[in-house]
Amino acid sequence: MPAKLKRLNTKFFQRDVLEVAPQLIGKTLVRQFAHGQHVRFMITETEAYRGEEDLACHAAKGRTSRTEVMYHRGGKIYVYLIYGQYWLLNFVTGEADFPAAVLIRSLENITGPGRVGRALQLNRTFYGEDLTLSDRIWVEDDGYLPEIETSARIGVDYAGDWASLPWRFSLRK
DNA sequence: GTAAGGATTGGC
DNA sequence: CCAATCCTTACT
Numbered sequence: 001m002p003a004k005l006k007r008l009n010t011k012f013f014q015r016d017v018l019e020v021a022p023q024l025i026g027k028t029l030v031r032q033f034a035h036g037q038h039v040r041f042m043i044t045e046t047e048a049y050r051g052e053e054d055l056a057c058h059a060a061k062g063r064t065s066r067t068e069v070m071y072h073r074g075g076k077i078y079v080y081l082i083y084g085q086y087w088l089l090n091f092v093t094g095e096a097d098f099p100a101a102v103l104i105r106s107l108e109n110i111t112g113p114g115r116v117g118r119a120l121q122l123n124r125t126f127y128g129e130d131l132t133l134s135d136r137i138w139v140e141d142d143g144y145l146p147e148i149e150t151s152a153r154i155g156v157d158y159a160g161d162w163a164s165l166p167w168r169f170s171l172r173k
Numbered sequence: 174g175t176a177a178g179g180a181t182t183g184g185c
Numbered sequence: 186c187c188a189a190t191c192c193t194t195a196c197t
Contacts (some may be wrong), residue, residue: 088180112181150179
């Protein structure tokens with residue numbers, strides 16, 4: 001089967017982030033580099049960020065130049081630099097004008113969102129990249145049926161009650 | 174213009 | 186435990 005048929009499409013991403021985030025576990029992230037080489041990693045940990053009322057979500061501060069892409073319809077990439085050194089990878093989900101995204105926290109053998117960005121060699125040019133069209137990064141369904149477990153999101157203690165929601169999803173070991 | 178802080182990591 | 190490192194946001 002051509003790889004193209006396995007690529008996750010707009011229909012997959014244009015749903016509620018709380019459906020998309022757990023369903024990304026076990027999917028395959030593909031990164032193709034300029035020199036033609038590509039790498040494939042199974043996604044093993046994600047987190048959902050959902051709407052302006054979610055105080056852990058960057059869109060809690062409203063629609064700004066930084067959060068703009070989160071207000072687009074699902075299927076695009078939202079990347080941002082954290083602590084001046086790590087590019088964190090997110091997939092925008094849902095309908096237009098409702099800000100939501102999935103943070104890719106870990107891949108197989110690459111634990112931690114900062115390490116994910118480093119391994120994939122991300123930078124600001126990935127902001128707004130369309131996962132359904134890009135020739136350098138996309139996601140495929142290779143048919144794994146993983147067991148998933150939930151837990152609280154990491155590093156968002158400032159978000160009050162929103163910090164304790166079970167919006168972190170990971171592959172059951 | 175200036176200041177504060179961050180969806181992290183690695184080293185001491 | 187804490188520095189690194191720079192972008193975004195909020196405020197004087």
